[in-house]
Amino acid sequence: MSHPDLTEAAAPASLSGARGAASATSSPEARRSRETSTDTAPASSAGEISSRGARTDAGRLDTLDLLEAEAIHVIREVVAEFERPVLLFSGGKDSVVVLHLAAKAFLPGRVPFPVLHVDTGHNFPEVLRFRDETVARLGITLEVARVQDYIDDGRLAERADGTRNPLQTQPLLDAIAAGRHDAVFGGARRDEDKARAKERIISLRDEFGQWDPRNQRPELWSLYNGRHTPGQHVRAFPISNWTELDVWRYIEREHIPLPPLYFAHEREVYARDGMWRAIGEFSPIRAGETLERRVVRYRTVGDMSCTGAVESDAADVASVVAEVARSTLTERGATRADDRISEAAMEDRKKDGYF
Template sequence: MTAGGAPADGPGTGPPGLSQLDLLESDAVQIIREAVGECGRPVLLFSGGKDSIVLLHLARKAFGPAPLPFPLLHVDTGHNFPEVLAHRDSLVAAHGLRLHVVSVQEFIDDGRLRERPDGSRNVLQSVPLTAAIERHGFDAVFGGARRDEDRARAKERVFSVRDGSGGWDPGRQRPELWRLYNARCGPGEHLRVFPLSDWTEFDVWQYIEREGIGLPALYYAHRRTVFARAGMWLTPGAWGGPGEGERLETRLVRYRTVGDMSCTGAVESDATTPAQVIAELAACRSTERGATRADDRLSEAAMEDRKREGYF
C-alpha cells in the first residue's frame, strides 16, 4: 500500500525489472483470461488490422500451447483492402483458427441495409455485427479498440455492457477499480471487452517490434495509386472513388489504420520497418483515426453515435 492507502500495484507500476510493455501485456492477458472464465461463448473481432493482430497474439499467449478456446469474427464490408484480407486468411490457416465472416453485402442484397450515397460501408457494420452476435449466442466480444483513438473510446470501460441491439449507453458504465471487472449481463445483453484499452498507438508498435509480429504490407511505406479527398489520400476502387475532378497520383504512403477503403486514408511516409514507424510516431501530433478516418469527421460525436448503434 502507498502512504495514501492506495494499492501499490496500480496501472503503470509493477515489480522492478518489468517494462511498460511487460505490464501492458500482463494486464491484457489477465483481462482475456478473466472474460473467458466469466463468459460462456466469447469471440474475438478480427479484421486483420494491426490492433486485432496484436490482440490475437495476446490471446494465443494467454492460452498457449492449448488451442485458442474461442473463434474469430470479421464483419466484411466488401470494401476491405485485399492485402488485409489475405493476411487475415493466412493467419487463420497458419494457426488453425475458427473464423466466422459476416458480409455487409448480403445485408444490402436482402434489403436489411441500404447502400449509402457516398459508397462508405464502415457505418453499416453495426447491424451485421449484432446479427452475428445474436445468431451465434456470443456473450463476450473482444475488440482491439484503444482509449487514445477517440474521446468516445476513452470513456468506455474495459468490460462494456451492450444492450440487445448492441447499443452502448454511457450512463450504464460500471466502476472498474483495482482491475476488478463486472462481467454480469442481463437477458439479451452481451459484453464488449477491450484488453488494449490502456495501450497507445506507440505502445502497439513497440510491442509489434519486440514480438516480431507480422502485419499486412500496407502498414509500411509503399508506392500506391491514390487520390486526394478532404485532406486524405484514398485508394480508388469499386466503392466509387475517384470522383469528378479527383486526379490519380502515385505516392509513397503507408496506412496507420485500416478499415473500409472508402473512408481510410493513407499518410505520406518512408517508414519500412517497425523501428522507422516508431520514430515517425514519436514526432507525430495527430491521432491515427483523427488523421486518416473520414467516418470520424462526420461530427464531433461521430464515434459515440456509432457506438450507441452497436459499433465496436
C-alpha cells in the same frame, strides 16, 4: 513450433500494480521515458508466439510488460467468466495484437474462442489475405458477417457517401446473436477517439446491443464486473490502456506479422479531405481530383471507401515506431473519413452497437 512455458511476462501475480503503474506513465516525463526506453531481452522469431518479455536493467517489468500482463489478465478473466466469447478480427494491427496476446494467454494450447470479421465488401484485398493466413496458421475458427448479404436482400441500403463502415452494426449484432456470444473482444483503445475514451475495459451492451455511456461500471483495483442478463453481452477491450505507440513498440518487440499496407509502398492515390485515398472500384476519383503515384502507408486499414493513407518512407517497424512517436494525431483522426461525419460520429455509432 515450440513455445516456452508462460513465466513472468504473462503471470497474473504481476497485475496488482499494472493498472497503477500504467496510469503513472501519463505524465509527460513518464511518457517520454516510455517512448525512449530500450527493450533488453531477445524477441521471438517472426510470427512465433513467445511468452518472453523484456526487462529493465533493474530487473523490473517495463511498460510493455505491464500492459501485456494487464491485457492477458483481462483475456483470461473473460474466458473464465463467459460461456461463448469471440474476438473481432479484421486483420488490422490492433486486432492482430489482441489475437497475439490471446495466443500467449493460453499457451501451449490454442486460442479457445473463434474470431469474427464483419466484412464490408470494401476491404483491402491484402488485408483479407492476411486475415485468412493468420487464422489458418493459428488453427482458429473464422466467422464472417457480410454487409453485402444485407444489401442484396434489402435489409440495408448503400449510403449516399459510398462508405460502408456505418453499415457494419446490424450484421455485427446479428452475428453476436446467432453465435450466442456473451462477450466480444475488441481492439479499441482509449487514445483513438473521445468516445472510446469513455469506455470501460469490460463494457456492457443492452438487449439491443446498444451502449449507454452514462451506465458505465466502476473498475477499481483491476476488478471487472461482467454481470449481464440474458440477451445482454459485454465488449471487452484488453488493450484499452495502450497507445498507438505502445502497439507499435509491442509489434516490434514481438516480431508480429502485419499486412503490408502498414509500411511504405508506392500506390496510385488522389487527395480528398486532407487524406490520400487509394484509387479502386470502391473509391473512384471525382471530377477535379488528380491521380498521382505517391509513396504512402496506412495507419489503419478499414473500409477502402473511407480510409486514407499518409505519405511516409517508413518501410519497416522501427521506422514506423519513430514516425508514430513524432505524430500529434491519432490514426483515426488522421486517416478515417467516417469519423468526420460529425463531432459525435463515433459515439453515435457506438450507441447503436458499433465496435
